[in-house]
Amino acid sequence: MTISHEPLIAVNAAKANATTKSHEPKAKQLVTDGSMYLPGTDCAVKSQISFATLTSFRVGGPAQWYVSPRNLEELKASFQWANARNLPVTLVGAGSNLLVSDRGLPGLSIGTRNLRYTHFDPETGTVRAAAGQSLARLAWKAAELGWEGMEWAVGIPGTVGGAVVMNAGAHGTSTADILVNTVVLDPKGNVEVLEVADLGYRYRTSELQALAQSAPGRYSDRSVVEATFALKPGADPDRVTANTAEQLEHRRNTQPYHLPSCGSVFRNPEGPHGAGWLVEQTGLKGYQIGAARVAERHANFILNCGGATANDIFQLIYYVQAQVQQRWSVTLEPEVRILGEFPQM
Template sequence: MTPSLSQLPGLRQGTDLRAFTTWKVGGPAEWFAEPGSDAELAALAAWAWREGLALRCIGAGSNLLIADAGLAGLTLCNRRLQGASLDGGSGWVEAAAGEPIPTLARKAARAGLSGLEWAVGIPGTVGGAAVMNAGAQGGCTADWLHSVRLLDPARPDQVVELEARDLDLAYRHSRLQEEPWIVLSARFELQPGHDPELVRERTSSNLHSRTSTQPYQQPSCGSVFRNPEPHKAGRLIEELGLKGLRIGDAEVSRIHANFIVNAGEARAADIDALIADVQRRVLERHGIALHPEVKRLGFQR
């Protein structure tokens, strides 16, 4: 049933999702919207729930591979839901789910709050960071996350708040990956009282380290595989001489082997096949199974 556009503003059909993923691949969404407020998001989620439609929420579109056939149901993008409040005295930070995590890291640095310096180069949102327990350069979301506010599509008039200890946070994992909840905001407890200039310097240094060693000039999703500690996924792949390996226009980065880049007009199927090929080669040679960090949507297997 097609809803009234006056009731659900911004709802549209057949939106090309390539523009909403950092890999620049993916087919159309059956239904799509970019809510401008939590109330709009709740109304859209409630409609999808009533109609029995598949429902998913995406942020920056990083760490995400959407099938060429697209996605059934309703896809929500929370990029318009941005903003953060920071208390430089206490260290408390409340950020909307669509706030880019690098933006939040810079705001924290300017306020003299330490804790998010590692996050400046992560191409994601606060909501995505909470769901995936994003991390880099020795830091991760779980180290500083206090709690999250969540929307349950089955009860959109009620906001659920869970503390970090209730989220089963582990390496690139949280309970939120298995639940239908949508993150509205996240609360962090950072360290106050630092010299803003020193925090900015550490933040800038982390960004330079990432941009100088990773393929930031080409479309990618960020790191593709989890590190099978004590090994590093990139090193295992590089040792097999797989930098530059291609399927179609999907290519193992020549800069960092744990990145797959869209070198032109790659399809999601090309990227998916290349991921599987790299997994097979590493398993055959090293006996180590690489597990993707990437969330696959719309694939049949």
């Protein structure tokens, strides 16, 4: 079985919340729309769910099968269901850093939006959060409690699990700077704890991320269950909240939020200039293919202007890469995870 990881929001899962209600098994295996239940649960595995409803780009074809587990046991059951059918698995968090082909994806796609919980421990100064927890909401919660250290994360779309996998960051701080450890699940259902030193963090990547089929990370077949972060409790909540709001305002003033996008499309290359600067200086702000356009406000964003296809966005990414390579001899590597079959360029 193969597993595909979305850098910012895939690889998300969570332990059962103590407040989660118990779920009685359904007697029937099939439901009326052709979906199936995970064995021993009432968690439905649905068929032909459009990725346009699951990703922030609002594009993409159907998932052959889709399930959204609510706890660790249902997550394990999802892997078992796929294993029994020899299906590939794709883990999807908030879908904020994912471009899926118009043809969709075969196998089982596991959504993790229902896997959420947090626990703040003032004695240790740590917060434990489920991988499906919104990173931005966690940052706000920390600020409201007077905990410093996550202000930078308030404007980052996506989930805790995705942030752990791809080392999300902003304003000179990244996930690796505050992570203590992460709990992961392997495809066989084994749970293990990985310390931050185990994860080989680099700029916007880790050993949890498969950068390419030829270069998988040491743990790229694992899915994140939860993460523990070290923060600084005891600060004035009003001050931390004000600082957090200032960080968010800066992002809103410098990045486009009015149309669907995936955030930053390219990783910043080595050297003095970031990806956005290179794209802008190549004269590509406002360049459009189909209904996909390079944003005028920030050139490292590609926007769905209404009715774009995944192929429109894919072609625009390829075109921008080619133009920057020709002008600056710099190869821009996509930060967005591209999955599925696209036409050869």
